[in-house]
Amino acid sequence: DVKVTQSSRYLVKRTGEKVFLECVQDMDHENMFWYRQDPGLGLRLIYFSYDVKMKEKGDIPEGYSVSREKKERFSLILESASTNQTSMYLCASSYGYSGLAGRNEQFFGPGTRLTVL
Amino acid sequence: TQLLEQSPQFLSIQEGENLTVYCNSSSVFSSLQWYRQEPGEGPVLLVTVVTGGEVKKLKRLTFQFGDARKDSSLHITAAQPGDTGLYLCAAGTLGANAGGTSYGKLTFGQGTILTVHP
Numbered sequence: 001d002v003k004v005t006q007s008s009r010y011l012v013k014r015t016g017e018k019v020f021l022e023c024v025q026d027m028d029h030e031n032m033f034w035y036r037q038d039p040g041l042g043l044r045l046i047y048f049s050y051d052v053k054m055k056e057k058g059d060i061p062e063g064y065s066v067s068r069e070k071k072e073r074f075s076l077i078l079e080s081a082s083t084n085q086t087s088m089y090l091c092a093s094s095y096g097y098s099g100l101a102g103r104n105e106q107f108f109g110p111g112t113r114l115t116v117l
Numbered sequence: 118t119q120l121l122e123q124s125p126q127f128l129s130i131q132e133g134e135n136l137t138v139y140c141n142s143s144s145v146f147s148s149l150q151w152y153r154q155e156p157g158e159g160p161v162l163l164v165t166v167v168t169g170g171e172v173k174k175l176k177r178l179t180f181q182f183g184d185a186r187k188d189s190s191l192h193i194t195a196a197q198p199g200d201t202g203l204y205l206c207a208a209g210t211l212g213a214n215a216g217g218t219s220y221g222k223l224t225f226g227q228g229t230i231l232t233v234h235p
Contacts, residue, residue, distance in 0.1 A: 033222075040126065040228075041227060042205060042227045043205065044225070045224070056214055059224075102148065102223055103209045105162045106160075107159075108158075111157075
């Protein structure tokens with residue numbers, strides 16, 4: 001059974017803190033994604049990676065960075081958390097060639113609800 | 118600016134009614150996916166359509182991709198309380214990085230929250 005796991009379901013941090021969100025997939029997928037989900041805005045792509053040590057900016061990368069040192073693990077980093085980064089963060093993965101990443105099924109983790117005070 | 122406009126944002130209906138959710142854009146897409154998300158979980162894929170004019174059926178759900186590949190609809194017949202959830206359309210787009218590597222990604226609509234009352 002395919003599985004994407006995220007390190008925390010709920011997280012509360014203070015403004016200015018460095019925050020790490022971890023995502024692990026056990027499907028040997030090449031492509032991994034980080035989204036944030038806000039009411040009325042759907043899912044917005046922050047960063048994605050189609051190979052180890054490779055990363056591409058999504059639609060809203062400002063204030064975020066990522067790391068992919070191993071194929072199964074994709075980390076999202078908030079260098080200095082701000083209140084406007086309070087959101088639900090979803091990690092996803094998909095198999096195959098990077099050019100098909102917009103067509104192949106994405107498998108999502110359960111999400112991390114981050115609150116920045 | 119939202120690339121994909123999904124409507125309606127909210128839908129509250131009685132069990133047994135029919136409903137349609139729309140996903141529209143001025144851009145042409147290589148593919149269109151529909152996902153369903155339940156509270157506390159990530160979205161789960163329902164269907165992928167890739168050919169203009171394509172119609173796919175999944176039990177009581179019918180998905181259509183517009184002829185020009187700019188729009189899509191999801192129709193549910195005889196809705197049941199178990200259909201309650203957030204429905205998301207997602208369009209596939211293609212790009213390339215500075216090194217010339219092609220990549221695809223999804224752009225999501227705002228979502229439709231469907232509530233089916235018993």
